[in-house]
Amino acid sequence: MSGRNCKGPFKILVLPGDGIGPEITREAVKVLKALSEKSGITFNFQHGLIGGAAIDEVGVPLPAETVELGKKSDAILLGAVGGPKWDNLPPEIRPELGGLLKIRKVFDLYANLRPVMFFPELKNASPLKPDIIEGVDILMVRELTGGLYFGEKKRITTEQGEQAVIDTLIYTEKEVERVVRLGFELAQKRGGKLTLVDKANVLESSRFWREVAEEVKKDYPEVTLSYMYVDNCAMQLIRNPRQFDVIVTENMFGDILTDEGSVLAGSIGLLPSASLNGKFGLYEPIHGSAPDIAGQNKANPLATILSAGMMLRYSLDCPEEALLIEKAVKAVLQKGYRTGDILEPGTTLVTCEEMGDLVAEEILGGVYDEGLPL
Amino acid sequence: MSGRNCKGPFKILVLPGDGIGPEITREAVKVLKALSEKSGITFNFQHGLIGGAAIDEVGVPLPAETVELGKKSDAILLGAVGGPKWDNLPPEIRPELGGLLKIRKVFDLYANLRPVMFFPELKNASPLKPDIIEGVDILMVRELTGGLYFGEKKRITTEQGEQAVIDTLIYTEKEVERVVRLGFELAQKRGGKLTLVDKANVLESSRFWREVAEEVKKDYPEVTLSYMYVDNCAMQLIRNPRQFDVIVTENMFGDILTDEGSVLAGSIGLLPSASLNGKFGLYEPIHGSAPDIAGQNKANPLATILSAGMMLRYSLDCPEEALLIEKAVKAVLQKGYRTGDILEPGTTLVTCEEMGDLVAEEILGGVYDEGLPL
Numbered sequence: 219m220s221g222r223n224c225k226g227p228f229k230i231l232v233l234p235g236d237g238i239g240p241e242i243t244r245e246a247v248k249v250l251k252a253l254s255e256k257s258g259i260t261f262n263f264q265h266g267l268i269g270g271a272a273i274d275e276v277g278v279p280l281p282a283e284t285v286e287l288g289k290k291s292d293a294i295l296l297g298a299v300g301g302p303k304w305d306n307l308p309p310e311i312r313p314e315l316g317g318l319l320k321i322r323k324v325f326d327l328y329a330n331l332r333p334v335m336f337f338p339e340l341k342n343a344s345p346l347k348p349d350i351i352e353g354v355d356i357l358m359v360r361e362l363t364g365g366l367y368f369g370e371k372k373r374i375t376t377e378q379g380e381q382a383v384i385d386t387l388i389y390t391e392k393e394v395e396r397v398v399r400l401g402f403e404l405a406q407k408r409g410g411k412l413t414l415v416d417k418a419n420v421l422e423s424s425r426f427w428r429e430v431a432e433e434v435k436k437d438y439p440e441v442t443l444s445y446m447y448v449d450n451c452a453m454q455l456i457r458n459p460r461q462f463d464v465i466v467t468e469n470m471f472g473d474i475l476t477d478e479g480s481v482l483a484g485s486i487g488l489l490p491s492a493s494l495n496g497k498f499g500l501y502e503p504i505h506g507s508a509p510d511i512a513g514q515n516k517a518n519p520l521a522t523i524l525s526a527g528m529m530l531r532y533s534l535d536c537p538e539e540a541l542l543i544e545k546a547v548k549a550v551l552q553k554g555y556r557t558g559d560i561l562e563p564g565t566t567l568v569t570c571e572e573m574g575d576l577v578a579e580e581i582l583g584g585v586y587d588e589g590l591p592l
Numbered sequence: 593m594s595g596r597n598c599k600g601p602f603k604i605l606v607l608p609g610d611g612i613g614p615e616i617t618r619e620a621v622k623v624l625k626a627l628s629e630k631s632g633i634t635f636n637f638q639h640g641l642i643g644g645a646a647i648d649e650v651g652v653p654l655p656a657e658t659v660e661l662g663k664k665s666d667a668i669l670l671g672a673v674g675g676p677k678w679d680n681l682p683p684e685i686r687p688e689l690g691g692l693l694k695i696r697k698v699f700d701l702y703a704n705l706r707p708v709m710f711f712p713e714l715k716n717a718s719p720l721k722p723d724i725i726e727g728v729d730i731l732m733v734r735e736l737t738g739g740l741y742f743g744e745k746k747r748i749t750t751e752q753g754e755q756a757v758i759d760t761l762i763y764t765e766k767e768v769e770r771v772v773r774l775g776f777e778l779a780q781k782r783g784g785k786l787t788l789v790d791k792a793n794v795l796e797s798s799r800f801w802r803e804v805a806e807e808v809k810k811d812y813p814e815v816t817l818s819y820m821y822v823d824n825c826a827m828q829l830i831r832n833p834r835q836f837d838v839i840v841t842e843n844m845f846g847d848i849l850t851d852e853g854s855v856l857a858g859s860i861g862l863l864p865s866a867s868l869n870g871k872f873g874l875y876e877p878i879h880g881s882a883p884d885i886a887g888q889n890k891a892n893p894l895a896t897i898l899s900a901g902m903m904l905r906y907s908l909d910c911p912e913e914a915l916l917i918e919k920a921v922k923a924v925l926q927k928g929y930r931t932g933d934i935l936e937p938g939t940t941l942v943t944c945e946e947m948g949d950l951v952a953e954e955i956l957g958g959v960y961d962e963g964l965p966l
């Protein structure tokens with residue numbers, strides 16, 4: 219393979235988590251092993267506890283051992299956390315807050331990357347008309363450490379003696395700079411277009427983001443930077459999503475827009491994500507732990523497999539291998555194989571395990587030899 | 593007519609504004625006059641200056657005389673403001689900020705009402721598939737006076753010596769109470785379902801809104817109150833918009849969601865709005881002043897005509913007459929008449945004036961006599 223740095227050995231920490239987490243991460247690891255067999259990249263997989271599984275085993279949702287393992291690894295591949303079993307615990311020690319959000323904080327993962335991908339085979343599942351959704355390929359970058367999420371919150375009594383409430387939106391220059399720079403880096407490697415989404419006609423913080431972006435822009439003369447108000451972006455994602463390449467935005471706007479984006483293509487069960495701090499990252503499907511079908515070999519592992527693909531691209535310097543995984547997934551879909559969540563008339567139902575096998579087979583014998591740009 | 597209070601004389605202040613404003617308000621007034629002729633309601637129309645037209649005439653975007661006229665009126669019907677001619681003025685004295693936003697502030701218009709309506713005749717224009725958009729009928733209520741828009745904004749230097757920026761989201765109990773109560777009132781008159789959209793898993797202000805809503809709810813036992821996170825709502829509006837009846841939300845979330853909602857049905861040129869303070873309100877189309885086609889008799893007056901319909905419903909206690917205007921608009925669309933912005937193969941192009949005539953004719957001779965629930 220061409221990847222100069224793409225040899226390994228790469229230390230991957232696998233955190234299966236709860237519900238369908240163990241099944242879907244197992245298939246993603248299977249696919250990575252197939253890639254290793256075919257290409258010679260070495261992966262060292264270690265497994266760790268997180269979420270409800272960690273609570274059951276050692277009493278806390280994020281054991282210190284998991285953090286230690288993470289620190290020694292090149293990237294983390296996570297399944298999903300949470301389930302009704304742990305929903306009555308205090309929020310801070312539940313799988314979501316005490317496990318997932320805490321590990322993001324511990325590793326200072328400041329950027330959440332969410333692709334909005336269109337799979338022609340799934341176009342019937344999109345709520346949008348085909349002429350609007352076809353060809354859409356967006357990478358959304360959401361800032362994860364600042365904004366309204368972590369600013370001061372308080373109840374006050376006004377001078378008029380009235381009850382009132384305050385949330386604070388705060389950003390430091392460093393927080394803005396690193397995520398905007400990442401947006402430029404990504405745009406440079408993709409279509410060369412970066413859209414900063416904000417509300418600069420209202421928010422001082424948005425005007426600050428624009429000032430920082432104008433500075434960072436000087437280092438990326440090939441990237442076209444444009445600005446768009448968040449309310450307009452919420453419209454444009456529906457009317458004309460093909461106009462976007464990379465979008466970068468602050469935490470709350472990103473929360474709203476990434477979720478809006480996730481339903482456009484109708485393939486929410488296939489969408490991966492990355493949470494990055496520089497090259498280090500945590501990779502996971504955007505869907506949840508689906509406790510209702512856990513352990514039944516019914517889950518769709520493709521979002522986790524594609525998350526492993528993002529890991530190759532963003533943490534391991536293996537962009538061609540990432541493409542290979544994406545191509546293998548597309549090939550399997552094209553051949554008509556579907557898990558239950560995306561089953562349609564005329565397609566073939568397969569189990570979680572069979573889906574993993576099919577993608578691995580494509581890599582071992584199919585798409586790999588077809589002359590990808592490797 | 594049945595409306596006990598719906599007789600008048602009603603004092604309506606008409607503010608044509610800029611661009612296509614004069615043409616579209618003229619047609620809305622024409623329709624109200626037809627209604628008056630048929631039903632015996634008395635309207636006293638006064639005209640005032642706002643926006644660029646006011647700047648050109650008397651030097652300021654919101655003359656004191658306009659405010660005085662507004663104070664003496666039962667409602668205000670506005671066209672649109674702004675245009676390239678005034679874009680180089682300082683923001684505070686431009687038509688938008690110094691005219692439109694200022695009049696909203698002067699009259700303390702605290703709730704913006706935006707219907708998301710589906711017109712079967714325009715379904716080809718929707719970006720959504722017909723099975724998703726058919727039958728959608730949502731009323732969105734956005735709080736207009738609080739939140740991130742009016743809280744303190746500042747640049748600071750952190751203890752570590754870093755540049756940082758702060759915006760403040762602030763709400764008083766009164767601000768929340770009045771708009772939440774309006775949401776309940778509206779839901780009670782419609783489908784009986786109110787959805788409070790917030791981010792209560794993150795924001796203290798959202799938790800405050802929920803506490804207020806739980807109190808106000810006691811006065812509306814027939815209304816079903818539910819809560820939804822804003823990111824989920826951004827998804828649900830696309831996946832399953834029929835689930836919503838009335839949505840109430842804070843200022844910024846409302847800004848984003850009303851704009852997202854406005855493109856769902858593909859009929860943005862037909863969407864009216866109301867900005868209310870109790871019964872008093874300002875009514876206007878959601879579209880802009882379209883300076884490029886101003887004065888050419890091409891503009892679509894339907895959003896302004898439907899805004900006059902909202903005025904009848906929310907400020908003048910004439911709900912049946914409001915329905916009549918809506919029915920007249922639907923009848924004209926059904927007969928295939930279209931302005932240029934919504935023209936499709938097989939439909940008939942009409943001018944702005946002809947469109948107004950057609951709706952007025954329906955009221956004078958058509959739908960009025962067909963046995964509306966009057």
Ligand SMILES: [Mg+2]
Pocket residue numbers: 473474477823824
């Ligand atoms: Mg979200």
Ligand SMILES: [Mg+2]
Pocket residue numbers: 449450847848851
């Ligand atoms: Mg807006």
